[in-house]
Amino acid sequence: MNAHTPISAALPFAVPASRWDDAVAATLSPAELLLYRSNLLGGDLTVTNFGGGNTSAKLEEVDPLTGEKVEVLWVKGSGGDIGSMKLDGFATLYQAKLLGLEAHYAGPDDDDKMVGFLPHCTFNLNGRAASIDTPLHSILPFAHVDHVHPDAIIALAASSGGEAATQEIWGGRIGWLPWKRPGYTLGVMLRDYVAANPGVAGVMLAGHGIICWADSAKACYEHTVRLIADAANYLNGKLAGKPAFGGQAVAPNPDRAAIAADLMPRLRGFMTGARAKLGHFSDDAEALEFTGSVDFERLAALGTSCPDHFLRTKIAPLTLDPARLQDDAYLAQKIGEYRDMYAAYYARCKRPNSPAMRDANPVVVLVPGVGRITFATDKTTARLAGEFYGNAINVMRGAEAIGEYIALDEQEAFDIEYWLLEEAKLQRMPAPRPLVGKIALVTGGAGGIGAASAARLLREGACVVLADRDAASVEDVRAGFARQFGKDVVRAAVCDVTDERQVQAAFDLAAREFGGLDILVANAGIASSAPLEETTIELWNRNYDVLAQGYFLTARAAWPLLRRMKDQGGSSVVFIGSKNGVAAATNASAYASAKAAANHLARCLALEGAPHGIRVNTVNPDAVIKGSKIWDGDWRTERAGAHGIDAGMELEEHYRKPSMLGRDVLPEDIAEAVYFLGSDMSAKSTGNMINVDAGNAQAFTR
Ligand SMILES: NC(=O)c1ccc[n+]([C@@H]2O[C@H](COP(=O)([O-])OP(=O)(O)OC[C@H]3O[C@@H](n4cnc5c(N)ncnc54)[C@H](O)[C@@H]3O)[C@@H](O)[C@H]2O)c1
Ligand SMILES: [Zn+2]
Structure with a gap:
């Protein structure tokens, strides 16, 4: 979307088409056909959102115990995503045992109890847990069943005009059930509905999604896609020719990316809790259309509808006045009010056995003209929360086009959020890694x-911005880390640390892409070697520009971000110094004295940072030859020359031998010290140096 372009027409719903390929399908077993259909549905984001929905097939299998043929329900198991799942993502259960469970069911209060019986129906020792939607699939007497929550379908399901529209579109072929939380009772309701309405080919579930079926995998897939396309076409007809949400009230701000970079660290700083949060900014078309609309405040206050959306986005978003974003007191107050609102919701809705209140900070923050910012425990969760709110926007647009949008009832929402079985799942989750x-x-x-330092931090769960002046290399390293650690957690910034503007831009990127900064590793460096009389002013300045001024510029630009984190355990700056910053070196006066300047800068900053909770420490490496590009260049030959030795293996020997421990020092060894100083393990240390040099008495600090 262009800046300032007034939004004159509503964004349309995407209309899916069948992607079934008979040639592929011909090679697949019945279970593989179910997987194929599931992946096709889940891989098409116009069909369903991340993780959303589940699919099943009732297949004939051979019982490993009796050798008899038995009917087995293959149904997408708990967790995972139908788009990317593999065969092991399905739970398999004896269909006869599932049907027999009804003997244990006395009424809606038994929903939780019924979940406990599902593992008893497991076929073939399959370890994949069955989800709470399993009864929906088992009780319906159809071979292939799909349950999905695409935006166009939820838009009907969450509108006051939805039932009438369902009738108008499908004329009774698709039924309608009022809202009911997923579980055994909903399964029974569905079964009874279908029995009373023979001939229906699917049922809309109010406030939730759709469930539909067919006799074969292909027919079921194409049926599902057709129903979604029908809904999308119908809504697009209603939306055509006018803007959504009552029209535009606030135009997209052309400076919105810069505004987000400025705003996010401040919001993050005000969101107190045991751990800092990761942020995600989006100014996609949905976010700008909705936040800038006339109906924005009214609709935002209603919260989301589909349980999938709601669980990711919390009861309601926080909305901010774009004219007051500079005002810290306003931001702190708004976040405080949100937490109070959440606590009041908890108090109103809690039941005697409800789990304790969870984090009360907002997940979704909306700013007219700027977009949507989401905060969560990690980057992927924050991104997904944003995407789910984007789905919720689509739902509201469609729902309002045919009636009034209906959000999930507050008590129902609470019962899902604080469902005891969900709490048990949370309790079983492993503790997050230290730097998440x-x-x-x-x-x-x-x-x-x-x-190596970045990899160490990523491995412990941190998000990392790699800043380097070498554009090609930094992109290579980023791409490698994205493969290793996931694309969400790493970004690259082309940045020469001697250029004030580029330095600022790198920190703005950290703020906009992740929400702020907790750890700065000032490491960019060069090395040069020359006797004093051959040290030109140009060589001298080059060392000081990068190693002294560069460290100063990066620390100064990091400061406003780092000081925001005082209430959340503080933040950390790690300088990569050098043995030569402590111990004098022959023929390297420019390099060594610039390193000494950086070492002392670290101590000054430790003093200045302490009141803000910013710790500043230094790691002094020496002779990290393997893996270092410094040692690929002139420095190698020059140092060899300075010591009167050969620049090949002899040089590595030369450095290893005199070290007290007689061992090579690797980039990974430096990274270990960076991790220690960057993390809370060193929470009580500032103004220190750690030498990582295999022992060098000359460099002992005192
Ligand atoms: N390798 C050693 O033996 C050793 C010893 C003591 C100190 N150090 C220090 O460790 C740090 C890293 O060195 P390394 O061994 O990994 O070297 P390296 O050459 O492998 O990495 C240095 C990186 O800094 C980047 N860089 C250089 N100038 C820059 C600038 N102006 N702006 C942005 N990026 C810039 C380079 O592109 C390179 O990617 C340096 O500060 C160095 O002085 C290294
Ligand atoms: Zn569902």
């Missing part, structure tokens, strides 16, 4: 020590 929630920026991140 932390954001780091590593200068010289494309180099040996920088990349």
Whole structure:
């Protein structure tokens, strides 16, 4: 969307088409056909959102115990995503045992109890847990069943005009059931509905989605896609020719990316809790259309409808006045009010056995003209929360086009959010890695020590911005880390640390892409070697520009982000110094004295940062030859020359031998110290140096 373009027409719903390929299908077993159909549905984001929906087939299998043929329900298991799942994502259960469960069911209060029986129906020791939607699939007497929540369908399901529209579109071929939380009772309701209405080919579930069926995998898939396309076409007809949400009240702000970069660290700083949060900004067309609309405040206050959306986005978003974003007191107050609102919701809705109240901070923050910012425990969750709110926007647009949007009832929402079985699942989750929630920026991140340090931080769960002047290398390293750690958690910034503007832009990127900064690793460096009389002013300045001024510029730009984190355990700056910053070096006066300047800068900043909770420490490497690009260049020959030895293996020997421990020092060894100083393990240390040099008495600090 262009800046300032007034939004004159509503965004349309995407209309899916069948992607079934008979040639592919011909090679597949019945179970593989179910997987194929599931992946086709889930891989098409116009069909369903991430993780959304489940699919099943009732297949004949041979019982491993008796050798007899038995009917087995293959149904998407708990967790995972139908778009990317594999065969092991399906739970398999004896269909006869599932049907027999009704003997244990006395009424709606038994829903939780019924979940406990599902594992008893497992076929073939399959370890994949059955989801709470399993009864919906088992009780319906159809071979192939799909249950999905595409936006166009939920738009009907969550509108006051939805039931009438369902009748108008499908004329009784698709039924309608009022809202009911997923579980055994909903399964029974469905079965009874179908028995009373023979000939229906699917049922709309109010406030939720649709369930539909057919006799073969292909027919079921094409039926599902057709129903979604029908709904989308119908809504597009209603939306055509006019803007959505009552028209535009606030135009997209052309500076919105910069505004987000400024705003996010401040919001993040005000969101107190055990761990800092990760942010995700989006100014996609949905976000701008909705937040800038006339109906924005009214609709935002209603919250989301589909349980899938709601669980990711919380009861309602926080909305901010774009004219007051500079005002910290306003932001703190708004977040405080949100937390109070959430606590009041908890108090109103809680039941005697409800789990304790969870994090009360907002997940979704909406700003007219700017877009949508989401915060969560990690980057992927924050991104998905944003995408789910985008789905919710689509739902509201469609729902309002045919009637009034209906959000999920508050008590129903609460019962889903604080469902005891969900709580049990949360309790079983492993503790997060130590740096989950932390954001780091590593200068010289494309180099040996920088990349190793970044990898160490990523491995412990941090999000990392790699900042380096070498554009090709930094992109290479980013792409490698994206493959290794996931594309959500790493970004690259082309940045020369001697250029004030580029430095600022790298930190703005950290703020906009992740929400702020907790750890700065100032590492970008060069090395040079020359006797004093051959040290030109140009060589001298080059060392000071990168190693002294560069560290100053990066620390100064990081400061406003780092000081925001005081109430959340503080933040950390790690300088990569050098043995030569402590111990004098022959023929390297420019390099060594610039390193000494950086070492002392770290101590000054430790003093200045302490009141803001910013710790500043230094790691002094020495002779990290393998993996370092510094040692690929002139420095190698020059140092060899300075010591009167050969630049090949002899040089590595030369450095290893005199070290007290007699061992090579690797980039990974430096990274270990960076991790220690960057993390809360060193929460009580500032103004320190750690030498990682295999032992060098000359460099002992005192
Ligand atoms: N390797 C060693 O033996 C050793 C010893 C002591 C100190 N150090 C220090 O460790 C740090 C990293 O060195 P390394 O061994 O990984 O070297 P390296 O050459 O492998 O990595 C340095 C990285 O910094 C980048 N860089 C250089 N100038 C930059 C600038 N102006 N702006 C942005 N990026 C810039 C380079 O592109 C490179 O990717 C340096 O500060 C160095 O002085 C290294
Ligand atoms: Zn569902």
